[in-house]
Amino acid sequence: xxxxxxVLTKDKNSSARxxxxxxxxxxxxxxxxxxxxxxxxxxxxxxxxxKELGAQLILVNAYHLYLRPGIKIIKKMGGxxxxxxxxxxxxxxxxxxxxxxxxxxxxxxxxxxxxxxHLDGTQxxxxxxxxxxxxxxxxxxxxxxxDYFVSYPYKKQELADAVDLTSKWAGxxxxxxxxxxxxxxxxxxxxGSIEWELREKSIQKLTxxxxxxxxxxxxxxxEPKTQFFDTVKKSTSILPQDKPRYLMGIGYVxxxxxxxxxxxxxxxxxxPTRNARNGTLFTRQGKLxxxxxxxxxxxxxxxxxxxxxxxxxxSRSYLRHLYERNEISSSILNTIHNLYFYxxxxxxxxxxxxxxSLKRLKExxxxxxxx
Amino acid sequence: xxxxxxVLTKDKNSSARxxxxxxxxxxxxxxxxxxxxxxxxxxxxxxxxxKELGAQLILVNAYHLYLRPGIKIIKKMGGxxxxxxxxxxxxxxxxxxxxxxxxxxxxxxxxxxxxxxHLDGTQxxxxxxxxxxxxxxxxxxxxxxxDYFVSYPYKKQELADAVDLTSKWAGxxxxxxxxxxxxxxxxxxxxGSIEWELREKSIQKLTxxxxxxxxxxxxxxxEPKTQFFDTVKKSTSILPQDKPRYLMGIGYVxxxxxxxxxxxxxxxxxxPTRNARNGTLFTRQGKLxxxxxxxxxxxxxxxxxxxxxxxxxxSRSYLRHLYERNEISSSILNTIHNLYFYxxxxxxxxxxxxxxSLKRLKExxxxxxxx
Numbered sequence: 001x002x003x004x005x006x007v008l009t010k011d012k013n014s015s016a017r018x019x020x021x022x023x024x025x026x027x028x029x030x031x032x033x034x035x036x037x038x039x040x041x042x043x044x045x046x047x048x049x050x051k052e053l054g055a056q057l058i059l060v061n062a063y064h065l066y067l068r069p070g071i072k073i074i075k076k077m078g079g080x081x082x083x084x085x086x087x088x089x090x091x092x093x094x095x096x097x098x099x100x101x102x103x104x105x106x107x108x109x110x111x112x113x114x115x116x117x118h119l120d121g122t123q124x125x126x127x128x129x130x131x132x133x134x135x136x137x138x139x140x141x142x143x144x145x146x147d148y149f150v151s152y153p154y155k156k157q158e159l160a161d162a163v164d165l166t167s168k169w170a171g172x173x174x175x176x177x178x179x180x181x182x183x184x185x186x187x188x189x190x191x192g193s194i195e196w197e198l199r200e201k202s203i204q205k206l207t208x209x210x211x212x213x214x215x216x217x218x219x220x221x222x223e224p225k226t227q228f229f230d231t232v233k234k235s236t237s238i239l240p241q242d243k244p245r246y247l248m249g250i251g252y253v254x255x256x257x258x259x260x261x262x263x264x265x266x267x268x269x270x271x272p273t274r275n276a277r278n279g280t281l282f283t284r285q286g287k288l289x290x291x292x293x294x295x296x297x298x299x300x301x302x303x304x305x306x307x308x309x310x311x312x313x314x315s316r317s318y319l320r321h322l323y324e325r326n327e328i329s330s331s332i333l334n335t336i337h338n339l340y341f342y343x344x345x346x347x348x349x350x351x352x353x354x355x356x357s358l359k360r361l362k363e364x365x366x367x368x369x370x371x
Numbered sequence: 372x373x374x375x376x377x378v379l380t381k382d383k384n385s386s387a388r389x390x391x392x393x394x395x396x397x398x399x400x401x402x403x404x405x406x407x408x409x410x411x412x413x414x415x416x417x418x419x420x421x422k423e424l425g426a427q428l429i430l431v432n433a434y435h436l437y438l439r440p441g442i443k444i445i446k447k448m449g450g451x452x453x454x455x456x457x458x459x460x461x462x463x464x465x466x467x468x469x470x471x472x473x474x475x476x477x478x479x480x481x482x483x484x485x486x487x488x489h490l491d492g493t494q495x496x497x498x499x500x501x502x503x504x505x506x507x508x509x510x511x512x513x514x515x516x517x518d519y520f521v522s523y524p525y526k527k528q529e530l531a532d533a534v535d536l537t538s539k540w541a542g543x544x545x546x547x548x549x550x551x552x553x554x555x556x557x558x559x560x561x562x563g564s565i566e567w568e569l570r571e572k573s574i575q576k577l578t579x580x581x582x583x584x585x586x587x588x589x590x591x592x593x594e595p596k597t598q599f600f601d602t603v604k605k606s607t608s609i610l611p612q613d614k615p616r617y618l619m620g621i622g623y624v625x626x627x628x629x630x631x632x633x634x635x636x637x638x639x640x641x642x643p644t645r646n647a648r649n650g651t652l653f654t655r656q657g658k659l660x661x662x663x664x665x666x667x668x669x670x671x672x673x674x675x676x677x678x679x680x681x682x683x684x685x686s687r688s689y690l691r692h693l694y695e696r697n698e699i700s701s702s703i704l705n706t707i708h709n710l711y712f713y714x715x716x717x718x719x720x721x722x723x724x725x726x727x728s729l730k731r732l733k734e735x736x737x738x739x740x741x742x
Contacts, residue, residue: 045703046703068695077686321410327412328702328703329414332703
């Protein structure tokens with residue numbers, strides 16, 4: 001089997017790594033950020049702009065696509081790359097998180113999960129094998145197995161059960177996956193929140209099964225920051241060195257760069273795109289809420305150091321006007337800025353690892369200095 | 372005073388003309404189409420894409436911008452080009468149509484019009500001079516004066532009064548305009564619906580005043596098609612040859628090309644952009660309503676002959692999915708297609724006038740043949 005991941009350089013001052021994920025649709029330089037396009041589109045942007053912004057891949061959601069338009073249609077259209085006309089790598093999340101967070105009446109059974117569609121209440125039962133089959137049909141480059149997600153704060157027994165069931169399902173998923181002739185990858189999702197004995201057990205079980213990459217699931221949903229980072233640190237210290245580590249759903253740039261220092265390679269988050277639509281912009285000086293009246297006559301760009309199309313062309317005054325008028329172009333221009341901001345920081349993170357200057361970059365980001 | 376309009380070529384088989392409007396922000400080749408960006412943005416598109424699609428100018432609305440963000444803010448930001456960061460020509464509609472169609476409690480007085488803002492009910496009184504001042508401050512390349520708009524069907528006496536008052540206001544507007552030192556243009560708006568003696572009178576009065584261009588206002592709002600075209604034909608036959616003719620708010624491509632044959636040079640309409648957002652696409656084969664279930668698995672582009680980004684990349688199946696999911700990218704991709712479709716037809720119209728093949732182009736468009 002060809003190598004799916006290479007570590008190219010290790011940072012001298014931290015556990016950060018520069019790497020390369022090989023997929024059927026091209027390579028992904030890590031640390032990498034996957035913009036979220038659950039429905040097969042990054043919200044408020046055509047693919048052409050997403051590519052111009054430097055996105056190496058996008059994330060789609062198997063749960064959403066399974067419900068609508070349905071896997072049959074996507075199969076008929078030649079798979080997800082063909083259906084959405086995106087020729088770079090695609091990662092599909094299994095939708096475990098969505099099943100547990102969006103669906104009413106979720107019932108976890110030994111063999112899978114019973115839930116009612118959040119759209120029309122249809123009763124659906126899916127097994128780990130079904131979720132793999134869905135993603136095999138989608139043809140995504142990186143697939144994630146069905147996991148059992150427990151919200152925070154958790155009941156310890158439920159969390160322990162979730163870790164066990166997630167491990168069991170991971171094994172069934174991997175077994176089914178290995179019976180296929182595919183160049184897709186399957187990564188594992190570890191659970192256990194911030195309970196180290198559970199997280200450790202989850203990691204041990206999953207590494208025994210042997211996946212192409214490992215995700216830390218169920219984090220960043222309200223745990224105290226210290227315990228969150230402690231869990232990330234301990235996890236990366238026992239995860240295999242030669243596989244990518246994915247911290248799911250995180251998040252703020254300050255947290256991302258700390259996690260990179262702890263050895264995380266891969267991130268996804270709705271934050272830059274969702275906040276953009278809500279008029280919250282990320283800048284070197286911190287968050288900027290564009291609807292504030294003080295921007296009414298402000299001729300400056302969102303971020304004076306930013307080289308994105310929005311900052312190179314438009315004032316806060318105009319962007320406030322578009323936001324207040326509820327113009328679609330407000331969402332477009334804001335998303336361009338926020339996504340550029342994130343993807344540009346990832347470029348800078350990769351450069352900094354190469355030049356052993358990651359610590360300095362982190363300090364500049366955290367203290368809101370120029371970078 | 373420098374020439375603001377040149378007729379370059381006349382079609383041998385019709386009254387169509389190829390021309391050039393000179394403005395402080397560049398030339399506009401006619402027949403021209405102005406995409407509507409009432410609030411200073413084409414809905415669902417960043418300016419970069421609007422330019423790529425071949426837009427030579429955009430239209431903004433003085434009424435909307437006067438109400439929000441207000442002229443003071445735009446003045447402080449350096450005028451409309453600077454505020455919205457659009458460096459090509461801009462035409463501002465006076466907002467007469469909007470005052471009469473959006474505002475409750477409109478009262479036309481001799482000196483101007485009293486109305487309440489459609490946003491918060493504020494009582495506002497504007498004179499023809501105010502409307503010119505607003506547009507002088509905006510700094511638009513082509514300004515339109517305040518007119519008295521009568522809806523269809525009309526009462527003949529009201530229409531006659533509207534023609535008289537519109538002429539009177541036109542004179543006051545022009546007089547005030549000529550006292551300014553500006554390279555902006557002021558075009559006149561004729562009224563009179565399809566009552567020829569009134570329309571003729573309106574045109575005579577306005578040409579006596581002498582504007583940089585002449586608009587046919589109050590048409591395309593429900594009049595029988597025969598009388599509509601008859602009015603356009605008679606109007607262009609008595610309008611000065613050396614000034615551009617603007618048929619406001621029209622419309623369907625089939626009507627546009629007929630009006631071009633009758634000697635109209637300039638058009639604007641919300642149709643391509645508004646219909647795009649509603650999921651109605653213009654194609655060589657006619658209208659396509661993307662939400663129809665029959666497109667669920669249709670791998671074809673919207674229009675198989677179309678060279679736009681949307682048609683070159685995306686299937687009807689994917690576009691239906693985006694529309695059904697209420698994704699912003701549905702509006703973006705649909706607007707790209709519809710606006711490309713319109714602007715491309717205008718390019719083809721200009722080429723056809725050059726090569727004396729306009730009649731053939733018109734027939735192909737009307738019979739939905741390849742063009």
